[in-house]
Amino acid sequence: MLHTCPFCWKVRGLIEHLKLDVDFVSVNGMKIKKEVRFAGDWGKVPVFTDKKGEYHVDSTPLLKHIDATYNDGKLANIGDSKRQEEWLEWSDTKMSKATIPILYGSIGSALQTTVRISKIEKFGFFAKRLYAWAGFPIMWGIIARKRVKKDGRKPKQLWHDLLTEFTDAHGGKEFFGGGSPDLVDFSVFGYMRSISPFPQFELLKDHNLGMAWYQRMEKTI
Ligand SMILES: N[C@@H](CCC(=O)N[C@@H](CS)C(=O)NCC(=O)O)C(=O)O
Incomplete structure (x- = not known):
């Protein structure tokens, strides 16, 4: 990993x-x-x-x-399998595309992100420095800018919209899976948790329902 x-x-x-x-x-x-x-x-x-x-x-x-x-397929067996399959796909297409814009969508955030990554990940001595300083203009200038422009929304707004869409689909229950998490909860949780080591995670904290769900997920692990 x-x-x-x-x-x-x-x-x-x-x-x-x-x-x-x-x-x-x-x-x-x-x-x-x-x-x-x-x-x-x-x-x-x-x-x-x-x-x-x-x-x-x-x-x-x-x-x-x-x-x-x-786990005897217990999570896959929660609720309607078609709904679970559709939302796994939703998570993999929508949530996965939201991580790069929030981490690299502005030049300042891109630099913060590559410096932080160079500290967290396993790198060689030179590669670490190269990644921190050469990585951010590439991620910001080439990859993230294109995505942000294509979506049209600010990265924070995109995350908030996705969290609203996702928590609306809980139908008033604690998790997407109902009283306990299913595979969709773990998929979305993984995308959101991958932002948690970075300062940009703060931008998600004022989504009350999303954060309440995130904290419930944290308690299950
Ligand atoms: N669809 C794959 C995507 C995996 C993926 O893209 N992993 C990235 C790291 S975030 C990777 O290993 N990239 C290496 C490369 O493409 O050379 C999944 O859901 O596991």
Whole structure:
């Protein structure tokens, strides 16, 4: 895993919730492809290696696999499976696109983010400095600006709209899954939690319903 990868946080939350005995192994962010070469040509994190030495990849299939294998599929069986499937897709298309704009959407936030990442992640001596100072103009200037422009909303507004859409779908219940979280809760929680090591997380804190749900999720892990 990478500490700052939203997809890894999705899987990590579920592993913590189920209290599975799993080692979290950090990879070097500049050498992901090399470090996960054992998992075939996937070339990305997260990768989950089980007791038998078999590896599993891709965060949403991993959520389903871990629930099915170590939890009798209890989370997948909560409520209407079509609704759960649609919202897993919603999370992977909408929430996943909101993380880059909030972390890198302005030049100041992009610099804060790459400096913070260079401190949290495993890097070599030179790569750490290179990433912190050369990474932010790329993330801000090329990737984030394009996304923010395309969406048209300020990154904070985008997050608030998504959290409103998501909490509206709880139908007055504590979680998307009802009285307890399901796979969709862990998916959205992972995207939101991946912002939590960064100062930009403050921008989400005035979404009352979203934060109340986030804190309930934290209590389940
Ligand atoms: N669809 C995948 C996306 C995984 C992904 O893009 N991971 C990034 C880190 S946040 C990665 O490993 N990128 C390496 C690369 O593309 O070279 C998932 O949900 O797990």
